[in-house]
Amino acid sequence: MSATTIEAGPHFLFEARHEQFRQTIREFVEREVNPQADLWEQQERVPRSLFLRGGELGFFAHGAAESDGGAGVDCRMAIVMAEELSKAHTRGVGMAFGAHNEIAKPHLVRFGTEAQKARYLPGMIAGRTVGALGITEPAAGSNVAGIETTATRDGDGDGWILRGEKIFITNSLNADLFFIAAKTAPALGHRGVSMFLVERDTPRFNVEEMHGKLGRRASDTGHLTFDRCPLPGDALLGRENGGFYQIMECFEAERLVIAAGCVGAAEACLDETRQFVKQRVYGSGHLADLQVTRQRLAKSHTELEAARQLVYSCAWRITQGVRSLREVAMAKAFASEAACRIIDDCLQLHGGWGYFSQHQVQRAYRDIRLDRIGGGATEVMYDIIAKQIGI
Numbered sequence: 001m002s003a004t005t006i007e008a009g010p011h012f013l014f015e016a017r018h019e020q021f022r023q024t025i026r027e028f029v030e031r032e033v034n035p036q037a038d039l040w041e042q043q044e045r046v047p048r049s050l051f052l053r054g055g056e057l058g059f060f061a062h063g064a065a066e067s068d069g070g071a072g073v074d075c076r077m078a079i080v081m082a083e084e085l086s087k088a089h090t091r092g093v094g095m096a097f098g099a100h101n102e103i104a105k106p107h108l109v110r111f112g113t114e115a116q117k118a119r120y121l122p123g124m125i126a127g128r129t130v131g132a133l134g135i136t137e138p139a140a141g142s143n144v145a146g147i148e149t150t151a152t153r154d155g156d157g158d159g160w161i162l163r164g165e166k167i168f169i170t171n172s173l174n175a176d177l178f179f180i181a182a183k184t185a186p187a188l189g190h191r192g193v194s195m196f197l198v199e200r201d202t203p204r205f206n207v208e209e210m211h212g213k214l215g216r217r218a219s220d221t222g223h224l225t226f227d228r229c230p231l232p233g234d235a236l237l238g239r240e241n242g243g244f245y246q247i248m249e250c251f252e253a254e255r256l257v258i259a260a261g262c263v264g265a266a267e268a269c270l271d272e273t274r275q276f277v278k279q280r281v282y283g284s285g286h287l288a289d290l291q292v293t294r295q296r297l298a299k300s301h302t303e304l305e306a307a308r309q310l311v312y313s314c315a316w317r318i319t320q321g322v323r324s325l326r327e328v329a330m331a332k333a334f335a336s337e338a339a340c341r342i343i344d345d346c347l348q349l350h351g352g353w354g355y356f357s358q359h360q361v362q363r364a365y366r367d368i369r370l371d372r373i374g375g376g377a378t379e380v381m382y383d384i385i386a387k388q389i390g391i
Helices: 016-043 049-058 076-084 092-111 114-126 188-191 243-279 290-319 325-355 363-370 378-388
Strands: 130-136 150-153 160-170 179-185 193-199 203-207 223-229
Touching: 016 049, 016 076, 016 092, 016 160, 049 092, 049 114, 076 092, 076 243, 076 290, 092 114, 092 130, 092 160, 092 179, 092 193, 092 243, 130 160, 150 179, 160 179, 160 193, 179 223, 179 243, 188 193, 193 223, 193 243, 243 325, 243 363, 290 325, 325 363, 325 378
Parallel strands: 130 179
Antiparallel strands: 150 160, 160 223, 179 193, 203 223
C-alpha cells in the first residue's frame, strides 16, 4: 500500500484472514497487473494464464464448500477481491475474475448436481476451467424474462437442442464453460426459463469477439450464437423451468460485488486526485489550497464512506443468513451512482491533464460507467426497491 493512500481503517466485518487476503491481492495488482495494464487494454483481453495465476493464489476458492475443494462460502472474501482489483490500473482484470468466480461459478455451486460439480468445480477453483454467464440478448438486457433463446427436447434422446444468441458476454474468448439461460417452456414466460452448461467445443456453437467498448477494455466481450447446438441431458443446470429463480438468487451476490468494486474504484481515484491537487500549481499556491477543491473532495470522501458502509452492512446481513434483496439493490444503485459522481469530480479537478492517459482518472472515468448498467441497471434497482417497500 502506498504511503499516500488513506486507509479506511479496520471494520468489524472483516477478520485477520480477510485482511491477509487483501494484502495478497494488493501485491498481485502491484507486481503482476499494473505493469501489464496498458498492454492488456490494447489487446482487449487478459491472457488465459492470468486465470491460472489467480487459481494458484487462491482467488477462486471462496464461494465453494471445503467438501468441494473450496475455502468455504464467504461473501466477505468476494468483497475484498472486488475492492482491491478495482484499484488496479485496468478494471478489466477484476471484471474477468469476477465474471468467472462471482457470477458464473455460483450457479454451479448452488444448483449443480454432485456429478456436475465433480466434473467442473475443481477446474474452476484452480483457474483451469474459465466460466462465463450468458443471459443478455440483443433484445433482452435487464429483462431476464424477455430472453428468446430456446432449448427444446431432442426427439431422438434425452438431450436438448439449443437455439439463439447472447451478447455482451464477459470472458467469451477465455471461457471453457458457459452458463446459458434459455426458454424451455416459452408459453410460461419467466416461469419457463432453464439454465444449461455449454462447453466451448459444443457443435454449432460460435463465439464472435466484440470490439469498441467505452471501458473495461482488458476484459474480453463476445457475441454467442447457438445454431441448433446439441446438448446432453445432463447439461441442464438445476430444475427445469426454474432458471429464472436461480438467476435472481445469484443476482444478489453479483450486485453486491459490483457495488464493492465501485467503492474500490472511487477510493483509488480519490487517492490519486488528492495527491494531484496538492502538487498542481494554481496562482501563488496549489489547487488544494482553494476552498472549492477542499470542499469537493470532502464531499466525495463522504459519499465514498456512505457507499462503503452500505456495502459492508449488506455483507454483514448476508453472513448472518438474512436475505437482503432490497438492501443489495440499494447498495448497487447508490454505490454505482456515487462512484460515477466521485470520479467525474476527480477528472474535473485534474483539468485538461485528466483527459489524457498520463493519469489513471481518464481510464477510471470510462471504466466506471458500466456499473450503472451491468448486473441490472440503476432503474431496475429502484424498481426492486419500490416493490420491496410496497409500492
